[in-house]
Amino acid sequence: MRRKAPLKVEKKERKKREPLSRERISSTALQLIDTHGLDQLSTRQIGRALGCEAMAIYNHFPSKDALLDAVVDRIMRKVEVPPPGAGWVERVRGFARSYRSLARIHPNAFPLVVIRRFDTEGTRMLLDAMFGALLEEGFEPRLAVQLFRTVGNYTGGTALDEIAGTNYAAKHASASQAVEGADAEQLARLSKVGPFLAPSHFDAIFESGLELILEGFQRLPTSPKANPAT
């Protein structure tokens, strides 16, 4: 695949390349993960995509691990916390939906987010935005943490499960046939619930669980009123 262009052009092309930066590297890394999967990501592949040597990355990140943290940071910065006005229920719902939607946009990278979270500036900004919103809405700190963790963990766990389920459904022709090695009794039971395990039910199940949690918190006497406008 080596180019055969005249020498003077080659030299010019080298100079024309945009300079490297943390932004450009982490953005390219995320793209590569999106298209080829997490385990295909290597410093050498990133170098190829950027038109530089793998080792150039180490001028901007101390390790591949730190680069992956930056990828997580990129994703976390995109999580949206709705502005005041619609009440805390709507704001928490919006956060949960936004978080889950990122798993659909970056299914190959999302496991990274759930496993390595924390310790990056984007994550800290999100935590601050979310807790700022909850305190502003009138939650006591303890209950704010409880609400955030419950909704966040439910959403993250569901998103991961959906990614695994979608991969599984894609591998096998139909998700309603997760039963290859099952005996007769198993088959009878699994054939009853199987259809509802299919990806077509993911949205409805996620939403109903989310509402159930939100309703639970609304019922707590220590929660602020759901919507100050009504």
Next chain:
Amino acid sequence: MRRKAPLKVEKKERKKREPLSRERISSTALQLIDTHGLDQLSTRQIGRALGCEAMAIYNHFPSKDALLDAVVDRIMRKVEVPPPGAGWVERVRGFARSYRSLARIHPNAFPLVVIRRFDTEGTRMLLDAMFGALLEEGFEPRLAVQLFRTVGNYTGGTALDEIAGTNYAAKHASASQAVEGADAEQLARLSKVGPFLAPSHFDAIFESGLELILEGFQRLPTSPKANPAT
């Protein structure tokens, strides 16, 4: 670290080694993950621990990937679904606690479980046990799936978050100081909620969220009665 024992003994020792098997390999792999972490696991390390060459593993597993599936399977088989008698609420609660407790026993391996689930016999057995229990308790298939997914994903997401949080807390001296790069406003907010983010609150937050979900399902008119004995 090479041994200096006489030659005839060496030969005998080689013969004495128990034969390899899928069980022995996956068990050793899980131990290595537990003690040295997931990214330190290599076929060569497993070989060393087993006293064989790395390539011997390929007589029992088609790939390292398949071996990791077997590790997930080992863990999933240990999840307990309580027997009938105490009512569905107690059985679902027992399942959730058992699932979470495995994350504490195998914090380095648990991310594998949540990300690769499915497609192994142990997982299928667990799904069957759980859905068998829920159908037996009187749930409609659709609601059984909804309950299982909601509780399972909440529990899995929480367990992962706790692992990440514990690692984070271990790295920094105190978990209540997740605020190094924060400005003054951020610091004010984070100092309010920070204490409740500490690992000492994990149990209480998990339990309260679990109860909230279980109460939500108990309230649904389509759910069976909570405890047939009362």
Next chain:
DNA sequence: ACCTGAACACCGTTCAAGT
């Protein structure tokens, strides 16, 4: 049938050298 040894095509990372 099970295991080994050598080899292949990769890794992440270090370091001296280039500009």
Next chain:
DNA sequence: ACCTGAACACCGTTCAAGT
């Protein structure tokens, strides 16, 4: 200050050969 080239100590996996 930023990047390269060569090198080091690893990977997962294949394959022919040994028993």
